[in-house]
Structures are given as C-alpha cells and as structure tokens.
Amino acid sequence: MKDIADNQKKILLIEDENFIADIYARELTKAGFDVKIERDGIAGAKALEEGTFDLLLLDIMLPGMHGLELLRQWKVKHPDNQMPVLLLTNLGQDEVIKEAFTLGARGYLIKASYTPKQIVEEIINTIANKQSGTQPPTA
Amino acid sequence: MATPLPSSVRSFSFKKSLRLKIVLVLFLTILFSVITDTLLNYHLQTFLWGVIIHLPIALIGSLIILKFLKPLEQIYQGSQVLAKGELKHRFNIHTGDEIQSIAETINEMAHNLDQTLQGVSQNKDYVFSEKNRLNAVIASITDGVIVLDLHRNVVLANKAAEKTTGYSMDEMVGKPTEALFVFKDKSGAIISLKENFPVHLMDEKSEGGASNIVRLTRKDGYEVEVELTLSPIIDSIQSDLGGILILRDVTQKKVFEQMQIDFVSMASHEIRTPLTSIVNYLSVLEEETGKKLEAEHKDFLDRALVSAQQLVTLVGNLLNVSKIERGSFAVSLQSIDWKKNLTEVVENNVTSALQKNIKINLNLTPGPLPKVMVDPIRINEVINNLISNALNYTKEGGKIAVSVKVVKDELVTSIADTGVGIPPEAIANLFTKFFRVTGALQQDSKGTGLGLYISKSIIDMHHGKIWVESQVGKGSTFYFSLPLANPSLATPTITKLNAST
Numbered sequence: 196m197k198d199i200a201d202n203q204k205k206i207l208l209i210e211d212e213n214f215i216a217d218i219y220a221r222e223l224t225k226a227g228f229d230v231k232i233e234r235d236g237i238a239g240a241k242a243l244e245e246g247t248f249d250l251l252l253l254d255i256m257l258p259g260m261h262g263l264e265l266l267r268q269w270k271v272k273h274p275d276n277q278m279p280v281l282l283l284t285n286l287g288q289d290e291v292i293k294e295a296f297t298l299g300a301r302g303y304l305i306k307a308s309y310t311p312k313q314i315v316e317e318i319i320n321t322i323a324n325k326q327s328g329t330q331p332p333t334a
Numbered sequence: 335m336a337t338p339l340p341s342s343v344r345s346f347s348f349k350k351s352l353r354l355k356i357v358l359v360l361f362l363t364i365l366f367s368v369i370t371d372t373l374l375n376y377h378l379q380t381f382l383w384g385v386i387i388h389l390p391i392a393l394i395g396s397l398i399i400l401k402f403l404k405p406l407e408q409i410y411q412g413s414q415v416l417a418k419g420e421l422k423h424r425f426n427i428h429t430g431d432e433i434q435s436i437a438e439t440i441n442e443m444a445h446n447l448d449q450t451l452q453g454v455s456q457n458k459d460y461v462f463s464e465k466n467r468l469n470a471v472i473a474s475i476t477d478g479v480i481v482l483d484l485h486r487n488v489v490l491a492n493k494a495a496e497k498t499t500g501y502s503m504d505e506m507v508g509k510p511t512e513a514l515f516v517f518k519d520k521s522g523a524i525i526s527l528k529e530n531f532p533v534h535l536m537d538e539k540s541e542g543g544a545s546n547i548v549r550l551t552r553k554d555g556y557e558v559e560v561e562l563t564l565s566p567i568i569d570s571i572q573s574d575l576g577g578i579l580i581l582r583d584v585t586q587k588k589v590f591e592q593m594q595i596d597f598v599s600m601a602s603h604e605i606r607t608p609l610t611s612i613v614n615y616l617s618v619l620e621e622e623t624g625k626k627l628e629a630e631h632k633d634f635l636d637r638a639l640v641s642a643q644q645l646v647t648l649v650g651n652l653l654n655v656s657k658i659e660r661g662s663f664a665v666s667l668q669s670i671d672w673k674k675n676l677t678e679v680v681e682n683n684v685t686s687a688l689q690k691n692i693k694i695n696l697n698l699t700p701g702p703l704p705k706v707m708v709d710p711i712r713i714n715e716v717i718n719n720l721i722s723n724a725l726n727y728t729k730e731g732g733k734i735a736v737s738v739k740v741v742k743d744e745l746v747t748s749i750a751d752t753g754v755g756i757p758p759e760a761i762a763n764l765f766t767k768f769f770r771v772t773g774a775l776q777q778d779s780k781g782t783g784l785g786l787y788i789s790k791s792i793i794d795m796h797h798g799k800i801w802v803e804s805q806v807g808k809g810s811t812f813y814f815s816l817p818l819a820n821p822s823l824a825t826p827t828i829t830k831l832n833a834s835t
Contacts, residue, residue: 212607218618256603260557285603286603306607307613307649308646311618312617
C-alpha cells in the first residue's frame with residue numbers, strides 16, 4: 196500500500212449516493228489514492244474526458260446518464276485506453292453483469308456485499324494487475 | 335361588380351317606377367288615342383266625350399294590369415327573402431301561367447339550395463370533428479410524432495415529441511429539423527436527415543417506414559436513444575406536407591428490457607442502497623474503534639453489522655427467488671476441477687467457523703476427481719449456503735465435515751454437522767420457499783427460509799439432486815449430486831430453470 200501512496204494513483208469515483216461516495220472516498224484517500232468524486236453521469240463523463248485516471252469506479256444507476264451508457268460512450272471514443280473500470284452497484288442482474296463485461300469492465304462489485312476495506316483491496320489488486328500486464332501505461 | 339342596392343330602394347323603384355310607368359303608359363296611350371281621334375274629327379265636344387268614355391276604360395285596364403302584376407311583385411318580394419338566406423321560404427302562386435312556372439322553378443331552386451347548404455354544414459361539422467379526432471389521436475400516440483413540410487420545417491408535433499426532444503411545439507413549429515435536432519449513429523457520427531431521409535414528394539429514393547436506432551441530442555443537451563422512422567407523406571393533395579418523423583424513445587425501453595429489471599429487482603436495488611451505507615459505516619466504525627470500545631459496546635456494533643449483512647443476504651436471496659419465479663435464473667455450465675473449487679469455498683468459511691469455535695474439515699480422497707459441469711458462482715452459492723446453515727445450527731465446539739465421493743455417474747458432495755438436527759416431519763418441506771423449522775431450531779435461527787429453496791433450484795438446473803438425512807439432537811447431513819461431465823459435452827452450455835418447476 197505504501198508504494199501506491201508514493202506514486203499517488205488517481206481514481207475517478209462516479210457515485211450519486213453521498214453517504215456511499217463519502218465513505219469510499221475517505222477509505223481510498225486513507226489508502227493513499229487521489230480521489231475525484233462526481234455525482235451524476237453527465238458530470239462523470241465530462242470529468243473522464245478532461246482528466247486522466249488510473250481507475251474508474253463507476254456506479255450504474257446514475258442520474259443524467261446510465262453508468263453502462265457512460266462506459267459505452269467512453270469506450271467508443273477511446274477504444275485503446277486501458278484504464279481499468281470497476282463497476283460498483285447494487286443491481287444484481289446477470290444481464291447487467293454480462294453487459295458490463297462486454298463493455299470492457301474489469302470487475303463488478305455489488306456494493307452492499309463489500310465493506311469499504313474490501314473495495315479498497317479490490318482496487319489495489321485491479322491496479323496492480325493492470326501494471327503487471329504487457330500493455331504500456333496510457334497517457 | 336355592381337354593388338347591390340338596398341332592398342328598400344329596390345322595392346321603391348319597383349313600386350314607383352314599373353307600376354307607375356305601366357299606368358302612365360296606359361294613360362298616355364289612351365290620351366294619344368283620344369287626341370288623335372279628336373284631331374282627326376276636329377270636335378272639342380267629341381274630345382270631351384272621348385275622355386269621358388276612355389277614362390273608365392283606362393282605369394279598368396290599369397286595375398287589370400295591376401292585378402296581373404301582383405304575383406310578379408310577390409316573386410320579387412319572395413326573392414328578397416330568399417336572398418336574405420331564408421331558404422325555407424316558398425312561393426304560393428297559382429296563376430296557372432308562366433309566372434306560376436317561374437315561381438315553382440324558384441321554389442325548386444330554393445329547396446335544392448337549402449339541401450345543399452345543409453349538406454355543406456353537416457360536412458363542416460364532420461370535418462371539424464374529424465380534425466378533433468385526428469388531433470386527439472396524434473396527441474395520444476406514445477411515440478413522438480413530428481410532421482414536416484417539404485422543406486423539413488416542423489409543421490406539427492405531439493406531446494410525446496415534446497417530451498422526447500425537450501422542445502415545446504411552439505419552439506419547433508416553422509423551424510427546420512437541422513436547426514433543432516442532432517441525430518447521431520452508434521459510432522457518434524452525425525446523421526443528416528437530408529441525405530438519409532429525403533422528404534420530397536416525388537423523390538423516388540424516399541422509402542417510407544425505414545427505422546433506425548439513433549441517438550438524439552435533446553434541447554437540454556442530454557442524449558437519448560430513439561428509434562427514428564421517417565415516412566414521406568405521399569397523398570397530400572394541395573398541401574406542402576413532406577413527411578412524418580416518428581421518435582420512439584428506446585433509452586428506457588433498452589435499459590429496462592435488456593436488463594429485465596422487474597419490481598423486485600428495483601426494490602432490491604433501492605433497499606441495498608441505504609443498506610450499503612449501513613454496512614459500510616458500521617464496518618469502518620468497527621475497524622477503527624472496535625478495539626477501544628468496551629466489550630459490550632463492541633458486541634452491539636458486531637450485532638448491528640451482522641444483522642445488516644444478513645439483510646444484504648436476504649435481499650440477494652429475494653432477488654434470486656424472483657429470478658427463479660420469472661424463469662430468468664440461468665446457469666452457465668463449464669467443466670471445473672471440483673476438488674480445487676470445494677477446497678477454496680471451505681477455506682473461505684474457516685474464519686467464520688473459528689469465530690464460533692466450530693471445526694470444519696474437508697475430507698478428500700487422494701487422486702483427482704472426475705470433472706463436473708457446473709456454474710461455479712451458482713454452485714458455490716449452494717456450498718456456502720449449506721455450510722452457513724451448518725454453522726448456524728451447530729453449537730460451539732461442534733464439527734462440520736465436507737466430503738465428496740463418486741456414486742455411479744454422479745459426484746455426491748455432503749456437508750455433515752453435529753448440530754441440533756431436523757425433526758422428521760419438517761424434512762419434507764425443507765426445500766420449499768419460506769419454510770422455517772419451528773421449535774428448538776427456531777430460537778437461534780438466522781435463516782430466511784429461502785436459502786435451501788434457492789439451493790434446490792440451482793441443483794435442479796445442474797440436473798442434480800439435493801437431500802438431507804438428520805437425527806434430532808445428533809446433527810444433519812446435506813447431500814447434493816452433480817452428474818459427471820460427459821466428455822462429448824465438454825463445451826460450456828447455458829441452462830435455464832423452467833419457471834414452472
């Protein structure tokens with residue numbers, strides 16, 4: 196965890212529920228991440244266009260734009276971007292999970308079933324996996 | 335075109351001029367006759383006699399002429415009434431001559447005119463009611479309907495079109511579609527209506543009814559996915575209507591249909607949202623302050639967290655039951671190493687077992703096991719559920735044993751505990767929905783009555799069986815069997831549980 200803090204990783208968290216967004220941001224910041232929170236789909240898409248992030252933590256049921264739609268549009272615009280995306284939601288439909296992976300999501304976490312600590316662990320693992328891969332880091 | 339005179343003037347001119355003229359002409363004729371007669375005879379006396387004789391003749395003649403003129407006057411006055419629009423007026427003239435024929439002809443004309451006008455009036459009402467009906471129909475179409483003229487300017491738009499595009503009808507009418515709407519295809523490229531959907535009446539390229547799923551940028555900048563249909567208006571006689579745009583908002587349809595979100599799913603989502611906060615905040619609180627708290631308070635916190643997590647499980651179970659009932663619960667089967675899978679699942683439960691001071695053993699025979707076709711996520715739900723039940727109904731210091739063996743062409747896995755056991759009368763209903771064992775089991779029970787029902791459904795989908803052997807006070811052993819993978823069926827398959835089972 197320390198090496199992550201040394202080389203601070205940026206995470207974009209798109210989550211409309213304030214309580215949930217706050218606790219995730221707190222735990223991720225504590226774990227050494229630089230967290231940017233957006234609370235609706237449109238603002239999230241804008242932030243994604245304007246900034247560079249090491250990981251996107253994306254809710255699905257969002258005001259403005261559906262999370263899967265946001266991901267779809269982003270993938271269309273940036274097909275080569277390797278930023279890992281973890282979907283974070285309470286929708287448990289198989290169809291949603293399938294769609295999420297089709298759109299290139301790295302993981303899918305049911306919020307209610309994970310503690311913030313477990314979420315942080317998942318994020319650390321996801322970023323580590325990405326860096327151990329053969330893909331060069333994207334700008 | 336001459337301005338018609340006021341009827342009073344015309345009436346005056348008839349009375350004063352024609353009648354007087356006739357009488358005057360009569361008098362003058364007689365006068366000339368008398369004067370001529372006198373001049374021819376050169377006698378004043380004869381003249382006076384002539385006057386005396388001719389005057390009554392002139393008067394009688396005048397009266398006869400006036401009587402003859404009366405029906406003509408009647409026709410004149412009647413025609414004035416008709417001219418005012420009182421088409422029910424009829425002439426009642428029985429002179430037996432041409433004047434009666436004229437009167438009858440006018441009567442017939444008036445009748446025909448009256449009928450025609452009545453027909454026109456009815457048609458007008460009909461046209462109005464048709465227009466209202468048409469407006470009501472267009473307004474109540476749930477798809478957005480936008481009518482365009484030949485220059486692709488908006489002529490009309492219904493409520494649904496206002497809702498889909500974000501523009502009011504007033505904002506749209508008279509403006510070209512290009513100035514209002516941006517349509518994009520799936521890759522984000524702008525679609526030109528002009529190129530893709532010609533509206534010109536005689537344009538042979540026009541293809542009515544062709545529809546495409548496109549993205550429409552609304553007035554507020556949000557994008558919606560619409561099924562766009564443009565039909566050219568072909569039979570628009572004497573109008574400049576060019577075509578109809580039909581916008582069906584498929585954003586919601588797509589989102590909801592594709593994901594088959596039903597009420598239970600949405601309710602689960604809504605319940606899970608605050609529940610996530612509860613679990614999150616409690617877990618952080620416990621992590622950071624647990625050690626500083628008094629034992630009793632830490633216990634309170636633990637209980638709250640355990641309860642919240644149980645609620646999470648319950649919601650997940652309800653969601654699964656809902657899927658099972660809808661027939662949308664599916665398993666994606668793949669060939670897996672059962673020994674490895676079972677080991678992982680058991681290891682994940684060791685911590686909870688240790689917390690309750692229960693020993694959990696995995697009894698495996700040496701050597702590899704035959705492969706089985708399973709959906710690892712679903713089948714692990716079954717194992718976890720059975721272990722969790724065993725932990726719940728086994729007292730501290732008890733034991734749980736997980737074993738596996740090949741019986742004929744099946745792999746049978748068992749989870750045995752040294753718990754309270756299940757009364758024989760309860761066993762028959764154990765795998766039904768919401769069934770809870772009453773009595774001793776109930777007191778410490780933490781179950782939802784759904785776990786075994788879901789487990790049975792999952793095992794059914796794997797074409798296996800699930801059953802239990804139990805003795806009250808000694809413990810229970812749950813078994814489930816899975817058919818061995820047929821090498822010829824090694825490709826992954828997806829099976830769905832029939833909703834009726």
